[in-house]
Amino acid sequence: xxxSSYQNTWIEMLMYPERSAEILASTADLTPAERILLAAVSPxxxxxxxxxxxxxxxxxxxxxxxxxxxxLLPADRLEAMARxxxxxxxxxxxxxxxxxxxxxxxFLAAALSAENEQHLRDLIRFEQLKSRFSHYEKPAPRQKLxxxxxxxxxxxxxxxxxxxxxxxxxxxxxxxxxxxxxTRQGYLVFENPEREVGLLPLHWGLYxxxxxxxxxxxxxxxxxxxxxxxxxxxxxxxTLCQWExxxxxxxxLRDWQSVA
Numbered sequence: 001x002x003x004s005s006y007q008n009t010w011i012e013m014l015m016y017p018e019r020s021a022e023i024l025a026s027t028a029d030l031t032p033a034e035r036i037l038l039a040a041v042s043p044x045x046x047x048x049x050x051x052x053x054x055x056x057x058x059x060x061x062x063x064x065x066x067x068x069x070x071x072l073l074p075a076d077r078l079e080a081m082a083r084x085x086x087x088x089x090x091x092x093x094x095x096x097x098x099x100x101x102x103x104x105x106x107f108l109a110a111a112l113s114a115e116n117e118q119h120l121r122d123l124i125r126f127e128q129l130k131s132r133f134s135h136y137e138k139p140a141p142r143q144k145l146x147x148x149x150x151x152x153x154x155x156x157x158x159x160x161x162x163x164x165x166x167x168x169x170x171x172x173x174x175x176x177x178x179x180x181x182x183t184r185q186g187y188l189v190f191e192n193p194e195r196e197v198g199l200l201p202l203h204w205g206l207y208x209x210x211x212x213x214x215x216x217x218x219x220x221x222x223x224x225x226x227x228x229x230x231x232x233x234x235x236x237x238x239t240l241c242q243w244e245x246x247x248x249x250x251x252x253l254r255d256w257q258s259v260a
Contacts, residue, residue, distance in 0.1 A: 006034055017046035040075065057131055058082045060140040064101050065108070066127040068170050072120060081111050102128055113188055118181040119166055122159035126167075126189065129155040133191040147217045147255070148244070154190035156250045157199075164199050164244045190252055205233040205240055213253070219244040 061082040119222040186207030247253035
């Protein structure tokens, strides 16, 4: 039996100690020695270990939720969702931190499904972008790429037009503003050299252009393709073309070679 299979059996027994005998009996690929080892743990001991492990995991999941989001969620509800996640994903941990935190926040976003919780889902996506700035993973090398991509220190966010006001209210500990749950606004989220995070509202055409930049086409080629898909942008072609120089000057747009 592989170590991972043994580990999975042990974790399942910890998550459901009242069913430990049933779990052990239904696992066919245990060696005799492994079966004896697991059976030697008494139900009472399993209960004690289980409570400690589950409490530690729930506490860890709650702690890594960004403070901006924690401030808007009742503590008991956040703990309940962390408990649900711990049981649904018994093998989930927080290591590696960046990857596992993203998965946990994805779960939270799906759980916050009510229409009046759109601001929380937008906030989660914002926090996930921020986490990329401190846990950036170098992209895999690509061949013969000649066009621009977004810098690792920025990313695109689609949220409410009221999202900037929401952030301001949270940061200043003020009452939350009215929030448009239906209209979507594109933003460029960026980190400056002082590690401060900023938010730049984008014209919807520029958002689509930046979303399409993947290093395989020049800015002009991307712009032409977007205008072809959205003919109403043709009148803005010249203005959108000029954005390339500004974005490069700010360090938000780079050639792939300078990123990788």
